[in-house]
Protein backbone atom coordinates (compact mmCIF):
# COMPACT_ATOMS: atom_id res chain seq x y z
CA UNK A 1 0.00 0.00 0.00
CA UNK A 2 2.78 2.41 0.80
CA UNK A 3 3.76 2.84 -2.81
CA UNK A 4 0.24 3.68 -3.88
CA UNK A 5 -0.75 7.27 -4.39
CA UNK A 6 -4.33 7.91 -3.21
CA UNK A 7 -6.81 8.51 -6.01
CA UNK A 8 -6.94 12.19 -5.36
CA UNK A 9 -3.19 12.63 -5.56
CA UNK A 10 -2.71 11.59 -9.13
CA UNK A 11 -4.27 14.71 -10.60
CA UNK A 12 -1.47 16.88 -9.23
CA UNK A 13 0.50 16.11 -12.34
CA UNK A 14 -2.02 17.67 -14.66
CA UNK A 15 -3.87 20.85 -15.34
CA UNK A 16 -7.45 20.91 -16.55
CA UNK A 17 -10.07 23.15 -18.03
CA UNK A 18 -13.06 24.46 -16.11
CA UNK A 19 -16.48 22.85 -16.07
CA UNK A 20 -19.70 23.69 -17.85
CA UNK A 21 -23.22 23.36 -16.47
CA UNK A 22 -25.55 20.56 -17.47
CA UNK A 23 -29.30 20.43 -17.12
CA UNK A 24 -30.78 18.32 -14.37
CA UNK A 25 -34.13 17.56 -12.80
CA UNK A 26 -33.76 16.56 -9.16
CA UNK A 27 -36.32 13.95 -8.18
CA UNK A 28 -35.88 13.46 -4.49
CA UNK A 29 -32.65 15.09 -3.33
CA UNK A 30 -32.35 18.85 -3.88
CA UNK A 31 -29.24 20.73 -4.88
CA UNK A 32 -29.79 22.96 -1.82
CA UNK A 33 -29.46 20.12 0.67
CA UNK A 34 -26.36 18.79 -1.10
CA UNK A 35 -24.89 22.28 -1.00
CA UNK A 36 -25.64 22.59 2.74
CA UNK A 37 -23.51 19.53 3.52
CA UNK A 38 -20.63 20.57 1.29
CA UNK A 39 -20.75 24.12 2.66
CA UNK A 40 -20.31 22.91 6.23
CA UNK A 41 -17.48 20.49 5.44
CA UNK A 42 -15.61 22.73 3.00
CA UNK A 43 -15.87 26.00 4.90
CA UNK A 44 -12.66 27.70 6.10
CA UNK A 45 -13.72 26.91 9.71
CA UNK A 46 -13.03 23.21 9.11
CA UNK A 47 -9.42 24.12 8.17
CA UNK A 48 -9.21 21.51 5.41
CA UNK A 49 -10.29 18.49 7.55
CA UNK A 50 -6.83 17.05 8.05
CA UNK A 51 -6.87 13.80 10.04
CA UNK A 52 -6.11 14.42 13.72
CA UNK A 53 -7.30 18.06 13.76
CA UNK A 54 -10.26 19.87 15.28
CA UNK A 55 -11.60 20.47 11.79
CA UNK A 56 -12.06 16.77 11.11
CA UNK A 57 -13.47 16.16 14.59
CA UNK A 58 -16.12 18.82 13.92
CA UNK A 59 -16.76 17.26 10.51
CA UNK A 60 -17.27 13.82 12.05
CA UNK A 61 -19.66 15.26 14.64
CA UNK A 62 -21.59 17.00 11.87
CA UNK A 63 -21.86 13.76 9.87
CA UNK A 64 -22.99 11.87 12.99
CA UNK A 65 -25.65 14.48 13.69
CA UNK A 66 -26.86 14.29 10.10
CA UNK A 67 -27.13 10.50 10.24
CA UNK A 68 -28.94 10.69 13.58
CA UNK A 69 -31.42 13.24 12.22
CA UNK A 70 -32.16 10.93 9.26
CA UNK A 71 -32.82 7.98 11.57
CA UNK A 72 -29.70 6.07 10.45
CA UNK A 73 -28.42 3.91 13.30
CA UNK A 74 -24.75 3.61 14.29
CA UNK A 75 -23.25 0.34 13.02
CA UNK A 76 -21.14 -0.14 16.14
CA UNK A 77 -21.91 1.11 19.68
CA UNK A 78 -21.36 4.63 18.40
CA UNK A 79 -21.03 6.01 14.88
CA UNK A 80 -17.26 6.25 15.26
CA UNK A 81 -14.97 3.44 14.20
CA UNK A 82 -11.71 4.41 15.94
CA UNK A 83 -8.19 3.69 14.79
CA UNK A 84 -4.71 5.03 15.48
CA UNK A 85 -2.11 6.48 13.14
CA UNK A 86 0.95 6.51 15.36
CA UNK A 87 -0.16 8.67 18.29
CA UNK A 88 -2.96 10.30 16.30
CA UNK A 89 -6.57 9.33 16.98
CA UNK A 90 -8.62 8.90 13.84
CA UNK A 91 -12.13 7.66 13.17
CA UNK A 92 -14.41 6.62 10.36
CA UNK A 93 -18.14 7.33 10.75
CA UNK A 94 -20.31 4.28 10.08
CA UNK A 95 -24.10 4.02 9.95
CA UNK A 96 -26.50 1.22 9.10
CA UNK A 97 -29.89 0.98 7.43
CA UNK A 98 -31.31 -2.50 7.85
CA UNK A 99 -32.86 -4.09 4.79
CA UNK A 100 -36.60 -4.75 4.65
CA UNK A 101 -36.45 -8.32 3.31
CA UNK A 102 -36.04 -10.94 6.01
CA UNK A 103 -33.51 -12.94 4.01
CA UNK A 104 -31.82 -10.34 1.81
CA UNK A 105 -31.20 -8.03 4.78
CA UNK A 106 -28.36 -10.33 5.81
CA UNK A 107 -26.43 -9.15 2.75
CA UNK A 108 -24.82 -5.72 2.94
CA UNK A 109 -24.11 -3.00 0.38
CA UNK A 110 -21.55 -0.44 1.54
CA UNK A 111 -21.85 3.14 0.28
CA UNK A 112 -18.59 4.94 1.07
CA UNK A 113 -16.71 8.22 0.71
CA UNK A 114 -13.73 9.78 2.46
CA UNK A 115 -14.53 12.93 4.44
CA UNK A 116 -10.96 13.90 5.32
CA UNK A 117 -8.78 16.23 3.27
CA UNK A 118 -5.20 17.54 3.36
CA UNK A 119 -5.51 20.59 5.65
CA UNK A 120 -3.26 23.15 4.02
CA UNK A 121 -1.90 23.62 0.52
CA UNK A 122 0.34 26.08 -1.31
CA UNK A 123 -0.69 29.65 -0.41
CA UNK A 124 -2.51 31.53 -3.17
CA UNK A 125 -3.45 35.19 -2.55
CA UNK A 126 -3.12 34.70 1.22
CA UNK A 127 -5.30 31.59 1.32
CA UNK A 128 -3.65 28.45 2.71
CA UNK A 129 -6.74 26.34 3.53
CA UNK A 130 -7.33 23.39 1.21
CA UNK A 131 -11.11 23.24 1.54
CA UNK A 132 -11.59 19.96 -0.34
CA UNK A 133 -15.05 20.76 -1.66
CA UNK A 134 -14.85 18.41 -4.64
CA UNK A 135 -12.30 16.18 -2.85
CA UNK A 136 -14.27 14.90 -1.06
CA UNK A 137 -17.00 16.88 0.66
CA UNK A 138 -18.82 16.14 -2.61
CA UNK A 139 -18.69 12.35 -2.24
CA UNK A 140 -19.56 12.65 1.43
CA UNK A 141 -22.66 14.69 0.56
CA UNK A 142 -23.72 11.99 -1.91
CA UNK A 143 -23.47 9.23 0.68
CA UNK A 144 -25.35 11.33 3.25
CA UNK A 145 -28.08 12.10 0.72
CA UNK A 146 -28.52 8.41 -0.05
CA UNK A 147 -28.53 7.58 3.66
CA UNK A 148 -31.26 10.14 4.18
CA UNK A 149 -33.31 8.73 1.33
CA UNK A 150 -33.11 5.08 2.34
CA UNK A 151 -33.64 5.77 6.05
CA UNK A 152 -36.81 7.68 5.18
CA UNK A 153 -38.21 5.52 2.37
CA UNK A 154 -37.12 2.12 3.65
CA UNK A 155 -36.97 0.75 0.11
CA UNK A 156 -33.71 -1.17 0.46
CA UNK A 157 -34.29 -4.92 0.69
CA UNK A 158 -30.63 -5.66 1.37
CA UNK A 159 -29.01 -3.74 4.21
CA UNK A 160 -27.02 -0.60 3.49
CA UNK A 161 -23.96 0.46 5.45
CA UNK A 162 -22.80 4.04 5.00
CA UNK A 163 -19.10 4.54 5.70
CA UNK A 164 -17.35 7.91 5.76
CA UNK A 165 -13.61 7.37 5.87
CA UNK A 166 -10.83 9.34 7.50
CA UNK A 167 -7.14 9.35 6.50
CA UNK A 168 -7.73 8.56 2.83
CA UNK A 169 -5.28 11.32 2.00
CA UNK A 170 -2.67 9.58 4.18
CA UNK A 171 -2.91 6.41 2.08
CA UNK A 172 -6.39 4.88 2.42
CA UNK A 173 -5.82 4.24 6.13
CA UNK A 174 -9.42 4.60 7.34
CA UNK A 175 -10.91 2.31 4.71
CA UNK A 176 -8.11 -0.21 5.27
CA UNK A 177 -8.91 -0.29 8.97
CA UNK A 178 -12.67 -0.73 8.46
CA UNK A 179 -12.33 -3.30 5.67
CA UNK A 180 -10.04 -5.44 7.83
CA UNK A 181 -12.32 -5.06 10.84
CA UNK A 182 -15.45 -6.02 8.87
CA UNK A 183 -13.68 -8.97 7.29
CA UNK A 184 -12.62 -10.23 10.73
CA UNK A 185 -16.24 -9.85 11.84
CA UNK A 186 -17.40 -11.93 8.85
CA UNK A 187 -19.55 -9.21 7.30
CA UNK A 188 -21.78 -10.65 4.58
CA UNK A 189 -20.77 -8.08 1.97
CA UNK A 190 -22.42 -7.96 -1.46
CA UNK A 191 -20.75 -4.91 -3.07
CA UNK A 192 -19.09 -1.64 -2.11
CA UNK A 193 -19.73 1.58 -4.02
CA UNK A 194 -17.44 4.50 -3.18
CA UNK A 195 -17.95 8.13 -4.23
CA UNK A 196 -15.01 10.40 -4.99
CA UNK A 197 -15.01 13.88 -6.56
CA UNK A 198 -18.46 14.06 -8.11
CA UNK A 199 -18.71 17.85 -7.83
CA UNK A 200 -18.38 18.84 -11.47
CA UNK A 201 -19.75 17.27 -14.66
CA UNK A 202 -17.72 15.92 -17.55
CA UNK A 203 -17.88 17.57 -20.91
CA UNK A 204 -18.07 15.72 -24.20
CA UNK A 205 -18.86 12.29 -22.82
CA UNK A 206 -21.89 10.10 -23.29
CA UNK A 207 -21.94 9.13 -19.60
CA UNK A 208 -22.10 11.14 -16.37
CA UNK A 209 -19.51 9.41 -14.20
CA UNK A 210 -16.96 6.62 -14.54
CA UNK A 211 -16.38 3.61 -12.38
CA UNK A 212 -12.82 2.65 -11.45
CA UNK A 213 -11.92 -0.94 -12.30
CA UNK A 214 -14.53 -0.87 -15.07
CA UNK A 215 -13.40 -4.13 -16.65
CA UNK A 216 -13.10 -6.10 -13.41
CA UNK A 217 -16.82 -6.64 -12.82
CA UNK A 218 -20.22 -6.00 -14.37
CA UNK A 219 -20.86 -3.14 -11.91
CA UNK A 220 -21.18 -0.40 -14.56
CA UNK A 221 -23.33 -2.53 -16.86
CA UNK A 222 -25.68 -3.46 -14.05
CA UNK A 223 -25.97 0.08 -12.68
CA UNK A 224 -26.83 1.31 -16.18
CA UNK A 225 -29.35 -1.50 -16.62
CA UNK A 226 -30.94 -0.69 -13.25
CA UNK A 227 -31.25 3.01 -14.00
CA UNK A 228 -32.20 2.56 -17.66
CA UNK A 229 -29.59 4.88 -19.16
CA UNK A 230 -25.88 5.24 -19.87
CA UNK A 231 -25.03 6.75 -16.48
CA UNK A 232 -21.69 5.10 -15.68
CA UNK A 233 -18.91 4.71 -18.21
CA UNK A 234 -15.32 3.75 -18.87
CA UNK A 235 -12.41 6.15 -18.25
CA UNK A 236 -9.08 5.74 -20.04
CA UNK A 237 -7.49 7.87 -17.34
CA UNK A 238 -8.80 5.62 -14.60
CA UNK A 239 -7.35 2.60 -16.37
CA UNK A 240 -4.03 4.25 -17.15
CA UNK A 241 -3.44 5.39 -13.56
CA UNK A 242 -4.97 2.35 -11.83
CA UNK A 243 -7.50 4.48 -9.98
CA UNK A 244 -9.14 1.25 -8.84
CA UNK A 245 -6.25 0.96 -6.38
CA UNK A 246 -6.22 4.61 -5.34
CA UNK A 247 -9.39 5.14 -3.40
CA UNK A 248 -11.27 3.60 -0.52
CA UNK A 249 -12.90 0.88 -2.59
CA UNK A 250 -9.57 -0.90 -2.92
CA UNK A 251 -9.04 -2.11 0.69
CA UNK A 252 -12.52 -3.62 0.52
CA UNK A 253 -11.70 -5.39 -2.71
CA UNK A 254 -8.46 -6.66 -1.17
CA UNK A 255 -10.24 -8.09 1.85
CA UNK A 256 -13.39 -9.45 0.22
CA UNK A 257 -12.48 -10.00 -3.49
CA UNK A 258 -15.95 -8.75 -4.40
CA UNK A 259 -17.12 -5.93 -6.70
CA UNK A 260 -15.89 -2.81 -4.85
CA UNK A 261 -15.55 0.27 -7.04
CA UNK A 262 -15.28 4.06 -6.97
CA UNK A 263 -17.64 6.29 -8.91
CA UNK A 264 -16.28 9.71 -9.90
CA UNK A 265 -16.90 12.49 -12.39
CA UNK A 266 -13.39 13.90 -12.29
CA UNK A 267 -10.34 12.66 -14.15
CA UNK A 268 -8.16 14.98 -16.20
CA UNK A 269 -10.44 17.12 -18.23
CA UNK A 270 -12.81 19.02 -16.00
CA UNK A 271 -11.35 20.34 -12.73
CA UNK A 272 -8.44 22.78 -12.24
CA UNK A 273 -8.28 22.87 -8.46
CA UNK A 274 -7.18 19.44 -7.35
CA UNK A 275 -5.42 19.69 -3.92
CA UNK A 276 -5.51 23.45 -4.41
CA UNK A 277 -6.75 26.11 -1.98
CA UNK A 278 -9.39 27.01 -4.56
CA UNK A 279 -11.16 23.62 -4.38
CA UNK A 280 -14.05 25.55 -2.82
CA UNK A 281 -17.83 25.40 -2.95
CA UNK A 282 -18.11 28.06 -5.66
CA UNK A 283 -16.38 25.66 -8.08
CA UNK A 284 -19.01 22.93 -7.68
CA UNK A 285 -22.13 22.30 -9.74
CA UNK A 286 -24.75 21.36 -7.19
CA UNK A 287 -27.47 20.82 -9.81
CA UNK A 288 -25.28 18.21 -11.47
CA UNK A 289 -24.52 16.56 -8.14
CA UNK A 290 -28.16 16.33 -7.13
CA UNK A 291 -29.01 14.95 -10.57
CA UNK A 292 -26.32 12.27 -10.35
CA UNK A 293 -27.37 11.30 -6.81
CA UNK A 294 -31.01 11.12 -7.87
CA UNK A 295 -30.04 8.72 -10.64
CA UNK A 296 -27.85 6.62 -8.37
CA UNK A 297 -30.61 6.13 -5.80
CA UNK A 298 -32.87 3.91 -7.95
CA UNK A 299 -29.78 2.00 -9.11
CA UNK A 300 -28.80 1.23 -5.51
CA UNK A 301 -32.43 0.47 -4.69
CA UNK A 302 -32.58 -2.11 -7.47
CA UNK A 303 -29.15 -3.46 -6.49
CA UNK A 304 -30.56 -4.08 -3.01
CA UNK A 305 -33.62 -5.88 -4.32
CA UNK A 306 -32.53 -8.44 -6.92
CA UNK A 307 -33.24 -12.03 -5.92
CA UNK A 308 -29.68 -13.11 -6.63
CA UNK A 309 -26.37 -11.26 -6.37
CA UNK A 310 -26.28 -10.06 -9.97
CA UNK A 311 -23.15 -7.91 -9.68
CA UNK A 312 -20.14 -10.18 -9.94
CA UNK A 313 -16.42 -10.09 -10.62
CA UNK A 314 -15.40 -11.22 -14.09
CA UNK A 315 -13.22 -14.30 -14.24
CA UNK A 316 -9.52 -13.41 -14.41
Ligand SMILES: [Zn+2]
Pocket residue numbers: 007008114135136168196197
Ligand atom coordinates in the same frame (compact mmCIF):
# COMPACT_ATOMS: atom_id res chain seq x y z
ZN1 LIG B 1 -10.25 12.11 -2.66
